[in-house]
Amino acid sequence: MLKTLTQQAQTILYDESQLQDDPQHVFNIDYWREKSAIIGSATGRGTTWFLQASNQQLALRHYYRGGLFGKLIKQYYLFTGLENTRPFKEFRLLKHLTEAGVNVPTPVAAKVTRFLGCYQGDLLTARVPNAADMIDILNTDRVTQTHWEMIGREIQKMHRAQVCHTDLNIKNILLDDKENVWIIDFDKCQTRKGEAWKAANLARLKRSLDKQQRKGAISYQASDWQALLAGYDQSQ
Known part of the structure; x- marks a missing residue:
């Protein structure tokens, strides 16, 4: 209450x-x-x-x-x-x-x-218990294609609730020790009507992944992004 x-x-x-x-x-x-x-x-x-x-x-x-x-x-x-x-x-x-x-x-x-x-x-x-952000995790052997699909599904759940995460980047996605995906930091985020904004929101996340890859901060492949999109699409 x-x-x-x-x-x-x-x-x-x-x-x-x-x-x-x-x-x-x-x-x-x-x-x-x-x-x-x-x-x-x-x-x-x-x-x-x-x-x-x-x-x-x-x-x-x-x-x-x-x-x-x-x-x-x-x-x-x-x-x-x-x-x-x-x-x-x-x-x-x-x-x-x-x-x-x-x-x-x-x-x-x-x-x-x-x-x-x-x-x-x-x-x-x-507090999200026993969790680390994906930048810290991506250089380990812990991340699998299944994890990428799980991230896609969690984003789809957020989008289904009509919430646009205006700072959707890889650092704001966590993975805990029970293999659960979490999304954090919703300051200045908002609900939106319609569907048109959702592809742009996903594109923002991809830009953050590409940026971290160029910096050499993460281990990330094109197939990982395709797995994320597959998880996203399966949830629709």
């Missing part, structure tokens, strides 16, 4: 069935530090913290801008309503995908803090 908690300039949207800790504390990294519950981190635009809650592992991420504008205004966004904020939109999109049976991180809580017409945002999700 989704609940909303508002105190002064701060609003938290959370899933009561997923969150057993106090929603007012879970976005404060010192809260987890005092519990000795920080189990790891990853660095991108900012730091994603991996946390051990009482019922599951979590990932905590603060929203930062990218690009040139992000160097000037790193973590503030124009506030035009709660449902237009990046944390709330990503939370609800992940909820939609989870309900559609797509392997994505389960949304746990989202926080928006307002400042003079602007806001900062944070997102708390369930």
Whole structure:
């Protein structure tokens, strides 16, 4: 059950069935530090913290801008309503995908803090357990044609839910130790009507594979892409 908690300039949207800790504390990294519950981190635009809650592992991420504008205004966004904020939109999109049976991180809580017409945002999700992104995996013997077909099927499930992943690249696809494919990082992604955009979304992924291959970062062949497309087409 989704609940909303508002105190002064701060609003938290959370899933009561997923969150057993106090929603007012879970976005404060010192809260987890005092519990000795920080189990790891990853660095991108900012730091994603991996946390051990009482019922599951979590990932905590603060929203930062990218690009040139992000160097000037790193973590503030124009506030035009709660449902237009990046944390709330990503939370609800992940909820939609989870309900559609797509392997994505389960949304746990989202926080928006307002400042003079602007806001900062944070997102708390369930951590995908024992998983690595495909760039790390592709240079091992672990990836088979079956795995490529599985990736295609998972993307098709996402597309069937009418979600366009605007940053669909190989680093945002994970494989866990139980051979499950996961898709992550849905910031700024959206639902779209129709079918025309889906081929372009797949083409974006292929460009990311070709780019990594040119850099020598991955072991990848044309037959791998054909296996992915076969998995995608089988699911339609």
